[in-house]
Amino acid sequence: MSSVTFADLVAIYRATRFDTEDGGILTIATEEMAATLSAIMENDDLYADAQISVEGDAELKAGAQIRVNVGRPNVAKMGLLVSSFDELFGSPGAVLEEPVRYFVKEPGFASGDEPAPEVLLRYRAVLTVVSILRETASLVDETLRQLIFIGKEKLIVPIQFGQRDLLGDVVTEAERLNKLFAVELHVDEKRTILQTTLIEMVGSMRSDKRFGFIIRNLGRLADEVEKGYRLFTSSFSYSKIRNEVEAARLEFVAKIHKTIVDIQGQLLGIPIATIVVVSQLKEVKGCDVAFWTNLGVFLGAWIFVGMLTIAGLNQWKTLAAIGQEVERQQKRLDDDFAMVADQFTDVFVDLTTRIDWHRRALIGVGIILTVGALATTVAFFKLAPSGSWACLAPWR
Template sequence: MPDVGFADLVLLYRNIVFDGYGGGTLHVTNDDVAAAIRKVEADEATYDLTQISLVESGPFEVGDDVRVNVGQPCGGFGELAADFDALFRMPGAAFAEPQDYYIIDPGYARNDEPMPDILSRYRALLGVVDTLREAASYVDLTARELVFISDEKIVIPVLFRAADLPDSLQANAARLKRVFEDPLHGDEKTDLLSAAVVEMTRGTKRAERFRHLVANLEWICDEIEKGYRLFVSSFSYSKIRKEIETARLEYVSKIHKTIVDIQGQLLGIPVATIVVASQLKKPNGCDVAFWANSGVILGAWIFVGLLWLAIRNQQHTLEAIGKEIRGQKARLERDYAAVRDDFVGTFDDLEKRIAWHRWVFRFVLVLALLGSTGATWAWLMLTPTTSTACFTGG
């Protein structure tokens, strides 16, 4: 059998004036055309494959016009279509562009340049169909149907004409593709698409559903994007809220612990004030009462010193906690600006707690200082001036 390819058929098709009734007139413009028709005419097997034959066998020369019969090539050799509508009606064309084809009107073969705009829109539509196939419950390739099952069964025949592919199709197809490019939350996106398709087509006649869907693809994209934003916001919001609540409880615990850790010293403040003052006795020279009073006052000031060290340490702890809180607040404002107002109050409250604890520590220290100072003043009032010589051994 002669070596005949679809390119040979395209060469012949370009030189045939089709009559619309399964034939036409071939103008043998050059030797290549003559060689191509002779290869096709060489034997019966080639004719069966190409479905091109001369109406009347006989010699012909370059420049002659000869009548030919033209049919649809067989065995997956390629496709011959009267126009793009005829191409779109072919069995596999709903889900994939045919490998080889020739369109009589406008005389276009696949990969010709420039590419017609309708073909660009068709290829964009195939991308949309691929995405819809992922969202469909199942696909019937033979019947060209997408089936969606929710609370009811929606069957969408993939039927369309060139006129059904709007100028906006490419932009909306690219928009839909961007949504599904990121595999994150792929199942949720597919569910959103399925729900939008069902909502869009359920009230439309079966034969018109796909055309209606294509005409309203922008609405489909809007629904998916809004639904996905809502899903992501809900997912992220819940996660952020949980993290911040956990952090809040942890920081509150740390802040309160700064007082719990020194509550023993705080309970000792009365010792440095009322109890100390009540234990003082009027001395008589350098007697036991004098030294007892002096020991009590010394103990009170030692207590104040230790309390100051403890409070100083807790102040450093509060400063470290405050630094952590400010860092968390800055991260919230940087990474989750959209929900900042919902959570920033939590960090403001924690900072107020820290400020309040600092004032409590200052008040406690001042109270202890006042108590020890008062006790010292009471000691000085009770102790005769001559008793100070006891410290020098006088």
């Protein structure tokens, strides 16, 4: 045999029960496999490429069980032999693209095998994300396997990950990101949004933890990029959002203040009514003019309280409606512009505080009215002699 291919080596790997890192017991399955082993043992160049040797003087024939030493083959000429998928993902070049030829001892998987295990499907999905990040990065250091982003600050992201990072619905989230960048329209703006999001997400983390965190949070990354792009395509800028929020704030403030202004005339009537009550109530001797004057003042006071109570309740409901509208506007801002929503929290806090203050003012007015009305009632009955209600009898 003049040459040995990686497929020949894979057949040997599959037939070997590895009991150490560098070898195990090989059951020679076919005469072709026996011929391959003989060629490797007899040809120094083939051995240098295959890195397989037979221990002892066992006869190489189909059905024989022999002990073999299995080293790492020449990657360029043969392929990649690794113990696990973690080792595959950490091998040079594998973080940028899937190696053409490889064999994973555990679980005995070779490139091209079908069906591919779930971890490999997730790995392939991650490679599509890596491709997008490479196009987005300001610099790509393939030797050190690093992505360098230069925005408001410099961010270095070493491309390193393992099976523990390939959890969750990586495939679906990677597809979301790929669909967004598959359309060439505004691709430069999308990359700017992605770069800004990455710097915010992992800028404060240790460099060796950054890429794994990105993969574990692909859903969040896709969400932020989608929201940022929606913000861009809607022709919204930060200043425009700020202006619109400020305009809404002024409108809400005017509505809130109007709740007091609308009943301001009635509120000013409270001290006037108090003076009237104090000055007009007189001691009653019988069914004389003083009794009817006191009764008129008494009824007028309660009518005033009733009317102001109705106006106050109406304004209370108006404040409730304004409060609901403020909450709706805040939720809309959070849903549509989540990337900048936090910067407008103070506006909504101020509006909520104003609404609460006006509610307390209405409660205070209600308490004053109640106290005044009760005081008027007590004074009326104190000044009216016993039996004075007979003055109201229709037969008089």
